[in-house]
Amino acid sequence: MLDVAIIGCGVIGAAAAYELSHYPLQTAIFESENDVADCTTKANSAILHAGYDPEPGTRMARLNVEGSALAKEICARLDVPYLQCGSLVLALSPEELPHLQKLYENGIANGVPGIRLLSAEETLAMEPNLAPTVVGALYAPSAAIVSPWEFALAMAEVAVRNGVELHRSCPVTHIEKTAGGWALTTPSGIVETRYIINAAGISAQAVHDMAAPHKFTIQPTRGEYYLLDKSEGSRVHHVIFQCPNENGKGVLVAPTVHGNLIVGPNADPVEGDDTACTAAGLAFVSAAARRSVPNIRFSESIRNFAGVRANVDTGDFVIGEAEGAPGFIDLAGMKSPGLSSAPAVAREAVKILEAHGDLPAPKADYKDGRTLVRFKELPPEEKARLIAKEPAYGRVICRCETITEGEILDALHEEIPATTIDGVKRRCGAGMGRCQGGFCGPRVLELISKTLGISPLDVLQDKAGTNVLLCETKQEGEHHD
């Protein structure tokens, strides 16, 4: 019998697991996909928002400000790429100035540190590539950028190190009330648990409805992006927002922690997890972005991608024990700023266990912290020392990003080892560069095949069914002229 079953391992499930792993509880995560952070958590704007957007007094407002501050500490502790670059919300016409004033007042009410309104001159002095039509901006120095999938992975890894079980490729398909708690149906059988945490992202409504009366409706809403090469990475140095509208925070232009430029998203209601990019969506994104930063060179685009928001009809995050379902805890409706809020959202779940008297004293022997080898960032003497110890660090496999075989092997042996080509990319960055894995992909595939002891034909790009190789073209001993 588990104490807590977490359904879903995006950033919310991972943060919940990290928090709970501090206590001597039997906790397990059930994740449908073959890797963690493989849904909305890997495809978003990657901003840790300062917290002036949510209406004061909402859950979102409180958890955004608390969560972003906690995320900063966690990223430092767990070696997650993070940069506090600050953000600017632009007014692009005098009519938008009252909107900035409203956001400023929200920010003050929400306790956002250091925000201030800037004149056009001050704004353009900070960001010379902005449109000359800028009439002012709201500056929030606490806004930051992060690697969202590494943030989730790092928290999940430390949770697993501290005893949380992770079941990948393990969807929960049915939930039933039992005398002692709940019974979950999974591909590996029925699992009994006292508590359930519903962290199922856009599927959180479906999971809630398995256990409790219908309470909220999620409208998946897709956002499409351009990711531009590092040659455009310093086009702006802050996160550049436009004034938000009814569709969300609008199209932003921002540096990424990996040195690229990200531009997007739009907001299109879709059915389910539809992450297709469309010509119309991308045309909207590039046109909207040029209003803020006219000289972006979209010819430097190396990737388009899309993520799906869990837009919810309650207007606020859905957090708490579901009515009529004691022990079933929703962490749902996690649209933006869900990434920023995740660590604080996780603490809300822990507080519910505490309120029931079911939170034991924290573990005395907790093993926190995490460091990765990032070969290209090391000084020359450290590189030489590492190669002498392990020659695989001397072989560069991903030439765009200078990622070595040693780092790829590390990704295949971590607490939550990568099993796919994209899983390797998310852990160490191989394939993230300008050629997008065109050069290193086959070598990564070979390393996965050797390390996992599986046929190259069984190596996946990402989710189930994405086999890269279809059949052998040559048999051993076969001769072709």
Ligand SMILES: Cc1cc2nc3c(=O)[nH]c(=O)nc-3n(C[C@H](O)[C@H](O)[C@H](O)COP(=O)(O)OP(=O)(O)OC[C@H]3O[C@@H](n4cnc5c(N)ncnc54)[C@H](O)[C@@H]3O)c2cc1C
């Ligand atoms: C376009 C866009 C831009 C955004 N930008 C930002 C931003 O800049 N800053 C910010 O703070 N937030 C942002 N967000 C929001 C943020 O990305 C989300 O709030 C966050 O990633 C949600 O995490 P999650 O864990 O709830 O969902 P997910 O990451 O989707 O994880 C849910 C997991 O549950 C699993 N699952 C579902 N059903 C089951 C089941 N039955 N059994 C087992 N597993 C199941 C799924 O496979 C999935 O892995 C953005 C979102 C989008 C789409």
